[in-house]
Amino acid sequence: MPSLTHSKASGTYVLLFVIALILLALLPSQASWVDANRGWYTQPILGPALGLVILTIGAFARIRPTLRRAFSRSETYKTDYLFDALDGARTALMSSVLFFIYIKLVPAIGFFLATLLFVSTLLWLSRLLDRTWFFASLVTIIALIVIFRVLLHVWLPDVWLYSLLPDALADFANQYL
Numbered sequence: 056m057p058s059l060t061h062s063k064a065s066g067t068y069v070l071l072f073v074i075a076l077i078l079l080a081l082l083p084s085q086a087s088w089v090d091a092n093r094g095w096y097t098q099p100i101l102g103p104a105l106g107l108v109i110l111t112i113g114a115f116a117r118i119r120p121t122l123r124r125a126f127s128r129s130e131t132y133k134t135d136y137l138f139d140a141l142d143g144a145r146t147a148l149m150s151s152v153l154f155f156i157y158i159k160l161v162p163a164i165g166f167f168l169a170t171l172l173f174v175s176t177l178l179w180l181s182r183l184l185d186r187t188w189f190f191a192s193l194v195t196i197i198a199l200i201v202i203f204r205v206l207l208h209v210w211l212p213d214v215w216l217y218s219l220l221p222d223a224l225a226d227f228a229n230q231y232l
Contacts, residue, residue, distance in 0.1 A: 072114035
């Protein structure tokens with residue numbers, strides 16, 4: 056079966072187009088209209104909106120021939136086309152989803168456990184998870200905790216999981232883990 060994409064770069068432009076559309080849709084909720092006496096062109100929303108519109112138009116111009124070919128295919132090839140178009144960005148997308156999950160896990164289970172789980176998952180996906188790499192990541196996480204929490208006094212909010220522990224242990228875990 057021949058490749059369904061015209062070029063490997065088309066997947067990147069499809070991804071850019073989708074991300075730009077999402078950001079354009081979210082823009083009104085992220086930037087507000089302010090009362091300015093100097094004119095509409097001084098609004099804070101204008102710069103990002105202009106940049107995103109240019110990005111969307113440029114990405115659409117690059118993927119238009121590819122989309123035309125994709126929609127002229129039968130239904131069975133459209134799914135194959137989507138996976139083939141995003142093939143080059145698969146690692147970046149997977150890493151982004153894992154990092155999003157990691158960020159959401161830190162307030163729930165704590166920095167130490169969330170980081171250990173995140174790093175172990177990345178090691179497993181890269182087929183490097185063995186005793187040596189796990190121990191190296193464990194030592195690195197402990198060093199990060201010592202540097203940021205003990206030496207630099209960078210503290211995170213209390214963790215939900217630690218509230219289930221006895222008070223003395225919960226205080227220790229919230230302070231150092």
